[in-house]
Amino acid sequence: MKNYKALKKAGKGRQRLTRHLQRLCADVAVDMAEDIRPGTEVVVGKVEYKVIEYQSHIGSLKTIAAVAMEDYGPEEYAIVNGQPGSGYYMHGDFSTHIMVAPAKTFVHFARNLSSIAKAFAVEQEATVSILQEAFARLREIAESEQA
Numbered sequence: 001m002k003n004y005k006a007l008k009k010a011g012k013g014r015q016r017l018t019r020h021l022q023r024l025c026a027d028v029a030v031d032m033a034e035d036i037r038p039g040t041e042v043v044v045g046k047v048e049y050k051v052i053e054y055q056s057h058i059g060s061l062k063t064i065a066a067v068a069m070e071d072y073g074p075e076e077y078a079i080v081n082g083q084p085g086s087g088y089y090m091h092g093d094f095s096t097h098i099m100v101a102p103a104k105t106f107v108h109f110a111r112n113l114s115s116i117a118k119a120f121a122v123e124q125e126a127t128v129s130i131l132q133e134a135f136a137r138l139r140e141i142a143e144s145e146q147a
Contacts, residue, residue: 005144018084018103018106019051020036021106021107021110022081022084022106024105024110025079025106025110026063026079026080026081028113029064029075029078029079029080029109030033030061030062030063030080032116032117032120033051033052033053033063033064034062034064035040035128036051036054036123036126037051037053037126038051038052038053038062039052040120040121040123040124040127041067042093042116042120042122042123043118043119044112044115045108045112045113045115045121046064046065047066047105047108048065048126049065049066049109049119049120050064050065050066050067050076051064051065051074051118051120052064052065053080054078054091054096054098055096056090056091056095056096057091057093057095057096059089059091060092060134061080061090061098063078063079063080064078064079064109064116065077065078065101066078066079066101066105066109075099076099077099077101077102077105078098078099078100078101079080079105079109080098080100080101080123081100082098082100082107083100084100084101084102084106085100085102085103086100086101087092087100088101101139122124129134
């Protein structure tokens with residue numbers, strides 16, 4: 001009986017920590033995604049992360065998802081609150097199905113958060129550089145036509 005009680009106590013502790021980790025990861029993922037263009041992708045530790053934006057008939061949710069290749073094609077597992085590995089319809093909208101990332105994805109996200117943030121920052125800097133070059137070219141064209 002002593003081993004059973006120890007097992008139950010350890011199980012409850014693991015569940016509590018997993019829920020807490022998931023909430024923290026979900027908050028960070030939503031916050032990170034806020035300023036990144038949807039569709040932006042990075043790869044960290046053999047896992048592809050992508051900024052996604054879900055739209056329902058009531059509102060939207062922008063977050064980061066892990067992309068996994070399944071037998072039927074790529075599947076996006078969102079870093080959001082919800083039962084890990086489950087799915088739900090956002091705002092009850094049957095056209096907006098969200099697959100919640102499995103627990104191991106939350107752990108990978110937490111362990112590699114610094115690298116993930118850095119990879120997205122590098123991607124953002126590259127996009128800004130391209131936009132600055134495009135504006136410079138447009139300015140040159142506009143100035144040459146005025147001359």
